[in-house]
Amino acid sequence: MLRTLTESIEAGEISPVAVRLGPREQRHRMLYWTKEFEEWCREVGKTSSNSLVSIDGQINQAFADFISGRPMTGMTKCDPPKGGGVWKLHTPDLRLFGWPPTQNALILAAGEFKRALKGRGSPTYVELGKQVVNKRKQLRLGEALYGEIYSIFPRAR
Amino acid sequence: MVKSTASSRALVDARGSAYARLASRVLEALNEAVTYRKDKDGVTLAMVADRIGCHRSQLSRTLNGTAKNLTLKTISDILWATDFDPEDFHADPVELICPNGHDGFNEWDSKNTISFYVKSESQSWILEDIDNNLSVEPHYEITLK
Numbered sequence: 671m672l673r674t675l676t677e678s679i680e681a682g683e684i685s686p687v688a689v690r691l692g693p694r695e696q697r698h699r700m701l702y703w704t705k706e707f708e709e710w711c712r713e714v715g716k717t718s719s720n721s722l723v724s725i726d727g728q729i730n731q732a733f734a735d736f737i738s739g740r741p742m743t744g745m746t747k748c749d750p751p752k753g754g755g756v757w758k759l760h761t762p763d764l765r766l767f768g769w770p771p772t773q774n775a776l777i778l779a780a781g782e783f784k785r786a787l788k789g790r791g792s793p794t795y796v797e798l799g800k801q802v803v804n805k806r807k808q809l810r811l812g813e814a815l816y817g818e819i820y821s822i823f824p825r826a827r
Numbered sequence: 828m829v830k831s832t833a834s835s836r837a838l839v840d841a842r843g844s845a846y847a848r849l850a851s852r853v854l855e856a857l858n859e860a861v862t863y864r865k866d867k868d869g870v871t872l873a874m875v876a877d878r879i880g881c882h883r884s885q886l887s888r889t890l891n892g893t894a895k896n897l898t899l900k901t902i903s904d905i906l907w908a909t910d911f912d913p914e915d916f917h918a919d920p921v922e923l924i925c926p927n928g929h930d931g932f933n934e935w936d937s938k939n940t941i942s943f944y945v946k947s948e949s950q951s952w953i954l955e956d957i958d959n960n961l962s963v964e965p966h967y968e969i970t971l972k
Contacts, residue, residue, distance in 0.1 A: 690837045690844035715838045722854075722892045726838040727847035734844070735851060743862070744854030745892035762892040 673810045675702070675771060683809055684777055689733040698739030699823060700775040704805060707766075707778050714764070714781070721762035728761035736776065739825050748819065755806075755814030756799040765795075767802045769814035770822050779805040850892065857905050858890050864909040878908040 678684045684702040703711065715726035723731065723745070732746040736759060742748045747760035757776060759766040765787060768778035780801045786792045806814060815822050839847065864870040876886040888894040889901060906913065
């Protein structure tokens, strides 16, 4: 039997991401993370970056841009699925993977350094996608939404 | 007293998030300038890089935030190479004026575009919405006449 988002939150399986929004930004979308993904974010957030912004700053900005409905061009990007209904958020150094259970909502379940995805013997996009699909099945929240990006995540006006 | 849980803690402090937000907005504006010039005049990233005098991959890294340093000089160079001026990024709230009292429509011209007047706090413009998208925002999809 399928579960609701509220039931999963109450069970502690997912939670709304902790994010700092800008002074004039409002919540337009919902963004959740799984317990394991939150731990991963907190761990990698402490590592150093050779990019313009620190790793923890990049993650927060990707979250803030997504939640506030920004166009996400430039430093942060959002890519529709190539398979399995797995969506991807980009930061300069990271790739974050998840799925939309409903319109304007995304659950993040896996992430990896961009540089690690290119190295030999490193986890591949397919493996990370499978990880997300497995988590989706485990949480029993139903299928992910498919479609053109602005039909799933309409931009804020 | 509410106990602060791990989930309620943001990953970054307020100062760090302010910097990330500024960096993101600057890169967003630069990317939109490059995209606008490409869509309008067919100017490719390689052509912009050539005009600045750097390699295309270097410009690409700058635009997606993987380059460590972004100086005012670099920002200026990209704006210059895309024929933009910092004033073009002046994005103050705009007010739609309906000169004929018809929902902001002023006229249809031969290019099948809709023109309407928009007034910002600092200046009045006549804008043309190429995509026939009636929403008005200070965005480069909209062309200054």
